[in-house]
Amino acid sequence: MDNIIVITQNVVLESLSALRSLLVGKETLIVSTQFVFENETEIIDKALGIKCNYINFAKLLSDAERQKCDEEAFVPPPHNLGAYYAKIKELKNERIIKNLLAQYPCSNRILVCDDLGIEDSIWLQNGFVKSECRYYHVADCCPCPKSRLNRVFGIIRSQLNFVKGIFKSDIWKSKSNGIKYLFFGSLNRIGYRIDLRWMKTSKLENLKYVAEFYSIRLFNFMPKNKTIRMTSLHEDSHWNLPDHPNFNTKKIQDGYLPPNYPSKYLYYFGPGTEFYTWDVMGQNTFKYHELKSCVMPVRKKLYLPEAKYPSKVKKVLCVASGAGDWTAIKNRSDEDMMMWLFGKVAAMFPDIEFVYRCHPVWVHPQHQGVNSINRAATYFDYLNLPNLKLSGNMPNTMQNGQFVLSYKRSSFEDDLKDVDVVFGEHSVSMIDAGFKGIIFCSCNVTGHRNYFEDMTKLGFPHCESIDEISNLLKSVNTQAFKDKYEQAIKNYNEMTDKEE
Known part of the structure; x- marks a missing residue:
């Protein structure tokens, strides 16, 4: 192979014409995070002035190799979830590059993108040279804090934004069999599965819940009570409910959970968290990862009716x-x-x-x-x-x-x-x-x-x-x-x- 060019769907394909002067020979392989459609191969071939070969990341790793990335990247909490995702990406890129260069030896290696699944530092370490084109999105640069004072101000800002977010976001309350339930966040994905009647809390009540958050985070204190505090898996990233035994935190399944998903992201929801599922099938994911779960006690049982069979699919x-x-x-x-x-x-x-x-x-x-x-x-x-x-x-x-x-x-x-x-x-x-x-x-x-x-x-x-x-x-x-x-x-x- 004379040339290897690595892209994502974030690059404006016509702008790849800027690479023409960097090409040597005619055998060119386009490596992409996406599957390149027929219309896109036409645009790329025209931009580069040659007929290219195409392969995507998925074709360069087996299912077993990908699973190893998820497993080997895992470091138990209190390590950061974001760091876990970054390590998964890093390991996946390393394995892809190894397999790519073993199948397609090439000295002229061009890296066009550093987004959507690409860890550019790994490619640069393996002899790829970065070349800029035009993009649909350019990430904002977040410079590291230059002093301890800046870091302190950053923490204060994040906490103020968190408090502001609580007053802008929804908190819902309900009561059943003497137990008070609080739900933090949107009920759009999960409300139809919960057999409770919800009411929005007042701004004054929200203030109380802010105080509870900080009594745990600052003093590790929470009085024991019968209130169960819940959120869904998709809403948790906004709320990050404290992991304290007296807080009675429950994280609810809010989508179909594959039983064979090797990513260990669920471990980062907090070791004291109990997961609620819609049914026993939903528990299979948590059993796979040996995490604590139970069928939600306040669930609505939803049954499938007899299907409607069309005489002809329209x-x-x-x-x-x-x-x-x-x-x-x-x-x-x-x-x-x-x-x-x-x-x-x-x-x-x-x-x-x-x-x-x-x-x-x-x-x-x-x-x-x-x-x-x-x-x-x-x-x-x-x-x-x-x-x-x-x-x-x-x-x-x-x-x-x-x-x-x-x-x-x-x-x-x-x-x-x-x-x-x-x-x-x-x-x-x-x-x-x-x-x-x-x-x-x-x-x-x-x-x-x-x-x-x-x-x-x-x-x-x-x-x-x-x-x-x-x-x-x-x-x-x-x-x-x-x-x-x-x-x-x-x-x-x-x-x-x-x-x-």
Whole structure:
């Protein structure tokens, strides 16, 4: 190989033309964190003036190698969660570079990006030279404090922002069987699963809860009481509830939890934390990591109704998940591959309408990237299939200057109108569709482990290729499919009734 160029989807592809003068020979390999679509290969080839070869990070590491990154990066708390994620990324980059250079020896190594899964220091140590192009997002520089006084002021500012955040954010209260419950944060993702009637607390009450936070953080003191303080996994990053036995902290599952997820991020929620799950299936993740959990005592039991079987499939919804640096197992190319695959399937079934729902958090600069949804729209425009479109029901990702991780369910429900089948990799949205009688099927075309494993074991359909998806769409009205699917529903509802 004459040249290796490393990119992410954050680079403006046309700007790669600035690299022409740096190229030697014609054999050029583009290494990307994403799966490069056909329209993008055309842009890159034109920008560089040569026909390139392409490979993404996912193709350079096996599932087992990625799992080792998650496991070897782990240092138990009180080490920082952010440091754990950084170490995962570092180890993943090291292994990728080792495998890359073993397969494609090359002396002219060009690094274009330092974001979205790339740890630039590791690449530079391995002979890659940084070359700047144009980008959709440039991270703000955060200079290190120059003095102890600056560090003190930084701590004071962060605490003031925390107190301000408490008064801007929601705290909810409820009571049941003599026990007071407090929920910190948005109930958007979790409220429908809790069998309590909530009321917002007053500003005066919020002041009391601020005092409780600081009585623990400053004096390690909290009077014992019967109040249970809860938040969800996605809301915890904002609240960081104190880990004190008298605080009765419970962190609630607020999405489908893969039972085989090797990332040890859950260890950083606090050693005294007990996790609440929706059902016994949700406990499998915590058992896998040997963490304390129980089925939420105030849960609503939600059962799957009999499915609605269309005589002919007319509309399909594909719900995306997301990726970031919290685990090496997932890759930012995973969602791209599903998008690419459903483009192929849509071309095979011109009479079926296909809607692809990007996950709202894609646009976070540390997740898929700020241009990720625009990029998906550009690709679909390129395919020019009248029966394939992106969802337009995307919620606002920013509120009060903060990035939001919990969204109102109404935007997703709008996408479910008239849908016959929902596909996704491991999204709780598939189960939510099932609550409306809509057929759902997991789909994983990456070659890595099935994250929806628990649901697959219950009997719900799972596809790993275009042919399997095609066959499912043709068979949903057959008696054989209905019998198998109804048994899966029965298995799910029986699981829901179990307490331990």
